[in-house]
Amino acid sequence: MKLKGFTAGLEKNYKLFQMNSVTQNYEKEMLEWRHDFHAHPELNFDLDITSSKVADILKSFGLEVHEGIGKTGIVAVLKNGNSNKSIGIRADMDALPVTEENDCTYKSNHEGKMHACGHDGHTAMALGAAKYLSNTKNFNGTVYFIFQPDEEKTQGAQAMIDDGLFETFPMDEVYAFHNLPGMELGTFATRAGTITASESLFKIELRGQGGHSALPHMGVDTITVGTQIITALQSIVSRKINPAMNGVVSVTKFESDGNENILPGHSIISGDARALSPEANQIIERSMKDIVDGTAKAHGVDYDFNYLTRTNMTINSRDQAAFASKVAADLFGEDKVDGNCDPKLFSEDFAQMLMVKPGCYILIGNGTEGTHGQSLHSSNYDFNDKLLVIGSSFWSKLVEERLND
Ligand SMILES: [Zn+2]
Ligand SMILES: [Zn+2]
CATH class of the missing domain: 3.30.70.360 (Alpha-Beta Plaits)
Structure with missing residues (x-):
């Protein structure tokens, strides 16, 4: 979908953007999920509460939900039509051992634990896309929604792979994104080849x-x-x-x-x-x-x-990086997408999935102001709720464009 006349910063044009994006009807729900995850952060593989909430939400959309993959990991399967094509969307669910300093209504209720990396937002956006796609079914093929534990200690992706992720759910390719403070809200960055160290x-x-x-x-x-x-x-x-x-x-x-x-x-x-x-x-x-x-x-x-x-290094496949950039540019405008960004020296355990499957890891700007501009892992960082519609619209369009006839 093209957003006509959408040229200036997303912050300014957020209302216009909301009107044109594909998942705006799910914003309220995504907001509730995100704030609930934020208020109840859990660490590493110990995600019993988070993971059972995610599974229940997915089941409420009528998806086929597989739990306990890589301990607390989940895969939800959404099929439509008769095509053999398939795609995986991965979100991470774990928080960090940080004491939250933010003063918000959804502040962490778990002392010494905090969603300081925005995985609460990543999970909510994947859920929003899952709901939109299960309602609209404007695609032909299979979507696998992967919710992984323990990204922070970088063992969760491998645990899911060791538990048969790609044998049980034989997807053609897999994608993930991460919010990035200090980058303008809703801008996208990716590259072919190594993107994280x-x-x-x-x-x-x-x-x-x-x-x-x-x-x-x-x-x-x-x-x-x-x-x-x-x-x-x-x-x-x-x-x-x-x-x-x-x-x-x-x-x-x-x-x-x-x-x-x-x-x-x-x-x-x-x-x-x-x-x-x-x-x-x-x-x-x-x-x-x-x-x-x-x-x-x-x-x-x-x-x-x-x-x-x-x-390992996260190494994006050329085709998938170009495709992800195109989807983001079509949705939000060329000027919002850097398809050849500098590689980053932080690490990401989605790398393990890209060792097995072609795919792409994408960064999305969390904004530059206030708590949204604070460094990931800091006690006064917060995920930007304005990204909920942006990220879930991107996932939805990526699936629809990839699994079209
Ligand atoms: Zn992190
Ligand atoms: Zn993270």
Whole structure:
């Protein structure tokens, strides 16, 4: 659907946009669902309340609902017509261990837990699209609505895949989106190829010999060795990786068993590394191992080095990225879509699904003002409710365009 005369910012033209979008009749319900999820956040795989609410809502549309896939994950199946074509839409449902600072009527009721990444909104938008599509059935084929647990600790997508997601529900392709604060409300960004980075956790354990702080020659201090390692790690991104490839190495924790007058015989350095290509990730791991090995050996310290890539890069397929951009441009205008955005250094476990199926991950602007412009994962961030109609209209049009005759 073209929105004629729709050129200026969505904020200004929101009323016009509402009139032209496809899911505006479901806005009130989406708002209620979103605020209910927001008020009752749950973490990781422990989504019993959220997931049973989602399942009940989906059942109320008459969808075939499969629960318990990847522990608390859900797949709802909506078929129409006789085409073999199929598409998957994925939403994440988990919250974060953050204490909410917002003062809103739907503020978190669960102390120390908060929907600080907007997954409450993602879930509500997928539900809105599911309701619209089950009412209108203006498509020919099968839509799989995937509601996944544990995106934040990046284990949920893989858990659903291990539980037979793509064998039981053999979809041709799969899509997901994420809101992004700091990006103008309702603008879309995606790209072919890598869009988000891999995340690897590293841990370096150093074992020397503890001793008296005034008798350093009788011990093997692991702090002086550890700090040399930490400094040397900074040279990986600046000197080992081709500047055209991106990477980040961040040491986030340095612990030791030392005390005021006790030299530490045991230290642990840990942190996380991001890369936008498998090659950059391999260079980071190999360089890190060389630095630890060389420095530890030079000082007579034993070590263990552990590097675990727990999330892969999210790699969009060319066709699906172009198609998603086209759908967004047709709905909201060319000027609202960047089909070749810069890749981002954060990680997203939808990556695991794109390792198996072609598909696309899309970013949608959450706005730049107030709580909508605050960083994801912060205690004063909030999902922008104006996105509910925008995101669910996008899902609905994506399905209708893809599964047409
Ligand atoms: Zn998050
Ligand atoms: Zn998120």
